[in-house]
Amino acid sequence: MATAELKTLLEPELLARLDQLEVLTHRVFRGRQKGERRSRKKGQSVEFADYREYVPGDDTRYLDWNIFGRLERLYIKLFLEEEDLAFHVIVDTSASMDFGSPVTKFEYARKLAAALGYIGLRNQDKVGVSDAKGRVVSRFRPARGKAQLTKMLSYLMTLEPGERTNLVESCRDFVLQNTQAGIVVLISDFLDDRGYEEALKHFFMRNYEVYCIQVLSPEERDPTQMGHLELVDSETGERQEVTASEALVKQYRRTVETFCGGLRDWCTSRGMTYLAATTDLSVDQMLLGYLRQKGLLR
Amino acid sequence: MTFLQSLWWAGLFALLPAIVVMYLLKLKRRRVVIPSTLLWRRSVQDLVANSPFQKLRNNLLLWLQLLFLALLILAFLRPVMKLENQSGRTLILLIDNSASMQTLEGARTRLEEATDKARAAIDSLSSRDEAIVVTFSDRTNIVQTLTSDRALLDAALDSIEARDVDTSLSEAGLILQSLTSTVDAEGARLPRESTNTIVFSDGVVRGLASLADVPNVEYIRIGTSAENLGITGLDVRESFGDTIEYQIFASVTNAGGEEEEALVELQIDGQVLDIKSVAVPAGETQAVVFATGEVQKGIASVRLDHKDDFPLDDSVVAQIVPPGEIDVLLVTSGNPFLEEVFSIDPRVRISVIRPTDYTPREDYDVVVFDNCGTGDIPAGNFLFINSLPPVPGFAAGDPETVDNPEIIDWNRVHPLTRFANFEEVLIGNALVYETPRSALHVVEAVETDLITLYETETQHIVVVGFDIFKSYWPLDVSFPIFMSNLIEYFAGLSQAGFRPVYRTGQTIPIYPGDEDQVAIVRTPSGKTVEFSFEGISTAYLTETAEAGMYEVDFDKSPDRYLPVNLLSVEESMIGPQEAIDIGGREVVGTGEVVRTNQEVWHWFALAALLIMLAEWLIYCRRTFM
Incomplete structure (x- = not known):
């Protein structure tokens, strides 16, 4: 994939600013490789954690001879092991994401995923990216190191919006494929007839730290089309005849607020973090301002 | 409630499909593809299902709907515009149903025209007015007694049938006397000015003098046609010679303004026996004589081969009875x-x-x-x-x-x-x-x-x-x-009283044979009249208003025939009279009834319809929503 195309995802100026950031986790996860993060697992690092009694087979290099001198008992020094962080980004690629201005919701979600992935890779986190289109059909397998950046961006560039949203199937498949707990960032508009609750419940299986970023276009929040309209659903083709009077538009705004508020409350009450974004809010502002505020980045 | 202006209703009902068609037209909507209709669906549902009451807003459509309903209610209340300051009137409708009223004026008969004009007169009645419907031909008949119920009056007009008989109003005077006059303390009759008598006729009426004391008589002239060639006389005579031979005399009258020529055909028992040509000057009568030759028995029919507006007098029937000593x-x-x-x-x-x-x-x-x-x-x-x-x-x-x-x-x-x-x-x-x-x-x-x-x-x-x-x-x-x-x-x-020719309206005696107990008379239209001869030697047939051959079935004696014909010069002269003379007073005929009250409900209905259309258009455009 051409570098120029990849650069559209991550502009150099943005990269310079992203270098200062890292993904912040509020929990300690068990990693599979030694990484740059403290682990609950005791292992080999410089940071002392605890003692335990020596049992045959233990590495004798970690015996604390000072304790033995005082108590005449053998104790092993335990150190906090530094592990890698599993950082998953799920991008909704359903047809409903292909709307919005100045960029589509999908474009916005992809840029955001690219930026988050970059931050993760740069901090030696294990970054994985999946799409959510009906069910997970492709993914960027979790990998570490900045060397994986091009691959990750290339994967993101292959994604195309289309088909009908099916968050339930997408989330279930994701959970089955990614057994390592970690941070999950789901970027979607959450406009699914079957609801989002069933879908998000799947994340409880793995004890993920979940961030739900809801991306809506400004037109969706505040419609400008008035008069007699025949609205066609981009995913189902379903038609809805409306006469967009002031009263109805006012009611629509209320409905959007109720919908977003419902998602936020649902997430908050279940330990997930909800973040709302509109496509007119720049990715820079989103990452450097909003996501830092919410504690996903530091 | 009654509906008097059926034509207006027909017109309004014809507009209903037009409204339905307008509703069938689909509103043209702009198609917009959006990410998801989920939130719009919820919004529409919420808007509809919101609380049962909402704050009443100043809405043009609401006002239009209220105006539409008000106009509709007004129309149903049947407002009447008074054109004349009179109320509590008595309207006497005298409708001519004699033979000449069967004259065709275009596709309709004069009688139909007369009943329509009488209906217009009824329409003009206010709720306090009353009317009576009387027909006159050879006899006067009250079809509907005095009432203000328009449905009854309408039904009475519908029930009027034409009779193939002469016209006379001589009986009407007595019938109308109590309605058109009052008696003062000294027993003298005074005319009642609140009565209006309208004569619907073509004007060929005998006995008009009986209306001399009737106040406020109007004459509505019915018909325009005057062209008619008809048979106005018929007789069957034996010729005075050595052998018995019958001669049939027919008089042909020309009511029109120009000389007419026509063929006259004699048939005996359906077989053509003779055809003669006759030329009749305008307004005159010519005789045609047929000899039957050896034929001395049968049903004779004389037909005029001429097309005009009054076909009733174009054929007549007679009976040739075999001679006896x-x-x-x-x-x-x-x-x-x-x-x-x-x-x-x-x-x-x-x-x-x-x-x-x-x-x-x-x-x-x-x-x-x-x-x-x-x-x-x-x-x-x-x-x-x-x-x-x-x-x-x-x-x-x-x-x-x-x-x-x-x-x-x-x-x-x-x-x-x-x-x-x-x-x-x-x-x-x-x-x-x-x-x-x-x-x-x-x-x-x-x-x-x-x-x-x-x-x-x-x-x-x-x-x-x-x-x-x-x-x-x-x-x-x-x-x-x-x-x-x-x-x-x-x-x-x-010879049992049977004559070769009778006239319509004539009372015909029926003499039974010695052993006859019952006779059934069948009229030309198929109606039957039954007579019993118990205790009487002669029966009298009075229902002879139809022209044609009547058949008398005796229970014992052979069947007999009664040939009944109009044979009236007055009725055949179908030209309507410009004026009628009632006891020295000349009443000039007019074409239409002068309305005293005008119903205006149809204007309200029309306005309601227009308001409804406007409301629909505005609703579709949503300009003022």
Whole structure:
């Protein structure tokens, strides 16, 4: 994939600013490789954690001879092991994401995923990216190191919006494929007839730290089309005849607020973090301002 | 509630499909593809399902709907605009349903036109007005008594049927008297000014003088057509020759303004026997004579091959009865005129006896007493000349005779005097006598009755009250015609009373055979009238308003026929009269009823419809929402 195309995802100026950031986790996860993060697992690092009694087979290099001198008992020094962080980004690629201005919701979600992935890779986190289109059909397998950046961006560039949203199937498949707990960032508009609750419940299986970023276009929040309209659903083709009077538009705004508020409350009450974004809010502002505020980045 | 203006309703109902079609037109909507209709669906549902009441907003559509409903309610309340400051009126609708009202004016008859105009008059009634519907032809009939119920009046108008008869209003005066006048304290009749009498007719009406005292008479002239060629006279006569032959006389009248020529066709029992051409000048009558030749029995029909607006008088029917012998007994001291005149008819077998030789006998068809009386007469047909019959009611007057009586009138339609003209007859001396009240004066002089007919159940008596030797009558053509009529009349009575031709509206006597108990009369349109002869010797058929052949089925005797025809010059002259003369007052006809009240509900209905259309358009455009 051409570098120029990849650069559209991550502009150099943005990269310079992203270098200062890292993904912040509020929990300690068990990693599979030694990484740059403290682990609950005791292992080999410089940071002392605890003692335990020596049992045959233990590495004798970690015996604390000072304790033995005082108590005449053998104790092993335990150190906090530094592990890698599993950082998953799920991008909704359903047809409903292909709307919005100045960029589509999908474009916005992809840029955001690219930026988050970059931050993760740069901090030696294990970054994985999946799409959510009906069910997970492709993914960027979790990998570490900045060397994986091009691959990750290339994967993101292959994604195309289309088909009908099916968050339930997408989330279930994701959970089955990614057994390592970690941070999950789901970027979607959450406009699914079957609801989002069933879908998000799947994340409880793995004890993920979940961030739900809801991306809506400004037109969706505040419609400008008035008069007699025949609205066609981009995913189902379903038609809805409306006469967009002031009263109805006012009611629509209320409905959007109720919908977003419902998602936020649902997430908050279940330990997930909800973040709302509109496509007119720049990715820079989103990452450097909003996501830092919410504690996903530091 | 009644709906009077059916035409308006029809028009409004015709607009309903137009509204439905407008609703069927789909509103053109702009198609917009959006990410998801999920939130819009919820919004619409929420908007509809929100609380049952909302704050009433100033909305143009609401006002239009209220206005529409108000107009509709007003229309149903049937507002009436008063054009004349009158109320509590009585409207008398006199509708002519005589034969001439069957004249076609385009595709509709005059009677239909008349009922429509009468309906318009009813429409103009206010709620406090009343109306009565009366028809008149040869008789006057109240179709609907006084009422303000328009549905009843409408139904009465619908029920009016035309009759193939003459027109006369002579009975109407009595019927209308109580409605159109009041009686004051001294018993004098005063006209009631609150009544309006409207005559719907073509104006050919006899007896209009009966309306002389009726106030506020309007004449609505019906029809315009005057072109008609019709048969207005018909008779079947035996020819006076060596052999018996029948002659059929038909009179053809031209009511139009130009001479007309047409073919006249004679059929006997459906077979064409003869066709003749006749040219009739405008307003005149021409006679056509057919001879039947050897045919001496059957149903004769005379048809006019001419297309006009009044087809009723274009064909007539008659009956040819086979000849029978007629026995005439002449009781005289000697009268060659009478012997000669009776012997002209080959059917007549004449016997002459002297007055002293007479004994009452019933085996003669006609007994003639010439210048002599008798003590008693049995059942039968009698002619008394210059003598009075021994029947109660007949008595000599004071003085007993009169010299040079002057003939002033004679009955021109009676079978006895048909075709006889007494104008030239001079009489030297005549009896002055009293007659029974039911006697019919056939020929009248100033001082006395010259010829009288008196009929009872069993006796038929004609009195000629003068000596024919003391008159020029035997030398006048009316003498043989009268005697022939007399023989025909009495022979007809002796032959079960069936005559060759009857006129519509005439009461026809039906004489049964000795063993007959029942007779069923079938009219030309198929209606039946049943007569029972228990205790009576003669039945009278009064339902003769239809022209055509009536069939009489006796239970024992052979069937008989009654040929009934219009034969009316007045009815055939179909040209409507510009004005009618009611007892010296001329009432000029107008084309339409002058409305006193105008219903305006249809304007409200129309306004409601327009408002509804406007509301629909605005709703679709949503300009003011």
